[in-house]
Amino acid sequence: MAIQYRRILELSPDHSQRSIAASTGHSRPKVREVLERAKQSELSLPLDPQLTDAQIGRILFPELAPETTGRELPDLEYLHEELGKKNVTLSLLYYEYQINCRDSHKVPYSYRSFCRMYGDFAQKYKATMRIRRKPGELMEVDWAGSTLEVSDADTGEKITAYLFLAVLPSSQYGYCEAFLSMTMPDWIRGHVNAYEFFGGVTEILVSDNLKTGVNSHAKFDPVLNPVYRDMAEHYGTVVMPARVRKPKDKPKVEATVKALSTWVIAALRNQQFFTLEELNQAVWSKLRDFNQRPFTKKYKECRNREEGFSTEEKFALHPLPAAPFEMAAWKTATVTPDYHIQVDRMFYSVPFQYIGSQVDVRLTNSLIEVFFKDSRIASHARLYGRSEQFSTNQEHMPEAHKLYVSHTAESSRTWAATVGPHISALVEDLLNHNPERQALHTILSLQKLAKKYGATQLEFACGEVQQVAQVPTTRIIERVLINQKKKTPEALANKNVENDYGFTRGAEYFGRVGHDQSRND
Template sequence: MLQYSRILRLKEEGFSLRSIASSTGNSRQKVTEVIERAERKGLKEPLDEDVTDKWLEEFLFPEKSLKASGRQPIDFDHIHKELAKPNVTLSLLHHEYETECRVNKKIPYSYRSFVRHYSSYANKHKATLRIRRKPGEVMEVDWAGSTAFIIDRDTGEKAKAYIFVATLPCSQLSYAEASLSMNLSAWITAHNHAYSYFGGSTQIVIPDNLKAGVTKHTLRELVLNPTYREMADHYGTVVMPARVGAPKDKPSVEGSVGVISTWIIAALRNTHCFSIEELNREVRGKLEEFNHRSFTRKQGCRFSAFEEEEKFALSPLPEIPYKMSEWRTAKVRPDYHVSVESMFYSVPYEYINRQVEVRLSENLVEIYFNHMRIASHKRLYGKFGQLATTHDHMPDNHKLYVDQTPENAKEWAGSIGGNTLKVIHYLLDSSQTEKLALQSIFSLKKTERRYSKYEIERACKMIISMTARPTVKGIQTLLANNKKSDAELELKRKAESTNNHYGFMRGAAYYGGADTNE
C-alpha cells in the first residue's frame, strides 16, 4: 500500500516531487495524483492520529476497493453531481451505468449494491446524501410547539413569543424567528426573512395545515389563502401542505423543531428580553451556533453542508421582496366606488352593483373582476371618507360636470371662437359667484350636443352686437331662432330652385297632332 500519510507530510514540509518520489519509492506521476486528490478534497496536514493509510486510500481513491471485484468501477463524484439535477434518480443513473458496462463488456453492480456503495461514499466523503432529498428542492416550515417570552417593562408580565422554523432537508440548514402572533402577517413576514437568510428560494414549500396559510385541504381539494398563494408565485415556488395527520410528510422540520426547542428556546430560558427585536437578536445568535455545530457522524456542519452541497441549487430571489397584501370582496356602489376601510375607490361605472375582489397592499389598492384588474389606486390613509376617483371611470355626463373650471371653460370657448370666448369672460367677470358662472357656462356647453361650433359662434357674435350684457338664455334663444330661420331659408331656396328648372317645350302640332288651343 502506498504511504499516503508520508507523501502528504513531506509535501507539507516543502520537499519537491522528485524528492518525495525518491523517498517513498513511487513515481512522480503517482505522487502528483495523490497530492492533487488531497488538495481537491480539502485534506491537509497535520492529520488526526487515527487517520491511517488504508483510510486515506479509501478516501482519496474509493474506486480502488471496487476494482478488486472485477466489476465496472462507479464514478461516485459523477453520481453525486447528477443526483442534484431535477428528476434524476439513482434508478436512472444505475440504468445508465448498466448500459455503459454492456458497452465496455464489464460486469455491473446490482441496483442494491449500487445504492449501498453510493450511500457509503456520500456518508463518508460528502456533507449530504441525495437519495431522498435533492438540493434546493424543498423548504419545510412550521411553528415550534414550545414558546419563548418577552417581559413587559411596565407590568413585568411575560408575553408569549412564537418561534417560526424553516428547514432545508438536504443540508439540514435551519432558520428561526420569534413573533408575537401566528397570524397571516407574521407567517408571510417569516417566510420573507427565511428566503433572505438562505439567499434563494426552493421549488416546493411544505407547511402544516395552519389556517393562516391553508383555507381547505381534503383528498379532492386544496384551497390556499390567496395571500400565501400570491407570495409563493412571487418567489416562483409551489406550496404543497403536508397531509392532515401526516407529520412524516415534513420530517426534517419536525426534527428541527425539537432540536431548536432545546438549543434555542430552552437555551434562552434564563435570558430576559423586553422587546421582540431584542429576543430575535438572541434567537439569531443561538441559531448561528446551532447551524455551525459539527455533525456527530460525518464531517462538517449544517452551514458548511449548505454552502458546499445546496446553495448552488436555490433559485435566485426577486429584486424586491414580497410585500404583504390582503384580499377582500366588495360590491360596487351606485356612485361607481367601492368602500374599503371607510375609504372610497372608483371603478369603471359599467361595474355598478357588481361583486369585485379587492387586493390591499401597503401602498396600493387593486380591484379585480373575474380575475381581471379593472382599477388601481394609491391607498388612502388618514381621515375617513376620502375619495380616490379616476376621471375615465365616470359616465360622460359626470365628466362634463366635473370638468367645470374657469380654465376648462376658457379652453372650450377658445376652441369655438373669439366671440364665444368674449361671452365666457363676461360671464366669469360679471357673475356674483364663480359657481353660478360655471353653471351657466355648463348650460352653454351642453348646446354643443344640438348645434355646431359655427352656430354657437354666430349666436355669440349676434348677442354681443345686440347687448353689452349677454346671457346664456339669450344665446339659446338665438340658436333656436337661427336654426328655424336657416331651415325656412333652406326650404325657400329649394322651392325656388325647383320652379326655375324649366326649358323650351314643343307643342303637339310639332309632332303632327291637333293643337287644342285652336
C-alpha cells in the first residue's frame, strides 16, 4: 500500500499519531518517521497542491530515489545468484558493492537499505525462482508415506517394507532403501548407507521429527536420541531436526517423497518379491533411473540429478570417516571375583583390580568396550553363540594366575631345555608317565628349586640322583641340593671361622701361659 504522505502531514497539527495511524491505515512508527523526516527537511504546511505523494516521499526519503540522489542501485539478480554459493554472505556482497560504487564514483546505499531491498526482492520472487542450496551443505532424510511389500515364500503372507529416503537439496540427488521396520537400527543403517552411496558427508543433517532420532523438540533446543547423536558425531555433521508439522523445513525430501512414490513404489506395484535383498535390488534399479531422468526444466548446464551431483556437489562433501558408524547399546555390569563381567550370557575379563566394581559396557555388533568412570579399561571382540563362552585377557590376571595359565607341557619342555639334558630327561619322563596336571605340578616345584638354588646346581643334583634312583623325586633332589650347598667353599670357610663353643674360655683368658712361666722360674 502506497504511503499517504500528504494526508499524514495535513492531519498532524490537529490529531495524535495514534489517530493519524488509524485514519491512514499505517503503523504508528511509520507515521512518527514521516513526521520526523518532515521536520528534518523543513517541509511545512501548507503543502504545494502540485506535489504528489511520490514526490513528497522522495523529498522525505531521498535514499529511495536513486535517480535524483545518484545512489547506485544494487544488482539484485546477481546478489541472489551469489548467495547460492558456499560461504557467501550478504555482508560480504555489501562490502563488494561498496567497493564497486567507490571505484565508479557513485554513492552506495546504507547496509540497512541494501538488506531491505534484497529482502523485498527475495520475498517477491521466492515463489517462482529456484533458490539453490549451497553444495554439500544439507542432507534431508525421511521415511516415505507409502510402503512396499515382501511376500513370505512359505506362507504367502505380505510383509510391509518401509522406504528410507535421503536427498541432497543442491543437486536433488537422492538415495532410497527398503527396510522391514522404522526402528532405530534401520534408521541408523539408512543414514550410514546413504553416506556410503554419496561418497561423503554434508555439513548439516535435516531429519524429520521422529522418536527414533529426536527425543523431544523444544522451539530452539531439540533433544536428540543418544544413538543418533553418536552417529552425527562419528560423521562430523550437525543434526537440525525439522519443526513439528513444518514440511517446508525439508522441502526437497518432501518433494522427492512424492516423486519416488511414483518412480519407485508405484513402478514396482505389479512385481512380487520374496526377500528384502531382492526388493532392494529392484528399488536401486528404479533409483538409478530416477537420478538419470532428465529435468523437465533446465537448470544451467545439468541435464539430470546424477550429472548435477557429479559436477556441482560431490566435490563439496566432507570425506567419510575411516570406518562406518556402528550402532552401540549401553549396559551396566558388576565385576565378579573371577574378574569377569557377564553380557548376554557371555563372559569378558577386566583388570582384577576392579573386582566388585560396577562398570559401563558399550556393545556394538563386533566389539565390547568396558568403562569405569568414563575411562576405558578393557575391550573384547564380541562373542556369539548359545553356550557360555569366555574371552579372557591374561594381562587382566593377578601374577599367580598368569603363572598358572602360562604353565603348560610345552612351556615346561622349553624351560627344561634351557637348564640342561638331565632336567629335560626328567621333565619328559614326568610328562610321559604321569597325568598332565600332576606332572605339571611336579615341574612347577622343580622351577621353584631352580630359582632358589640356581639352574646349574639343579642340573648337577638331578644328574647325581639319576645315577642312584630309578624314579627321582623333588624331595630327593632338594636333599642333594641342600648337601651340595653345605659343601661349597663358602660354607666350609664360614664353618671354620665359626666356633661351635662360643662360651668356652681358653688358656690365654685365664693367664695359664704366665703362670707356667713363673713356676719354671
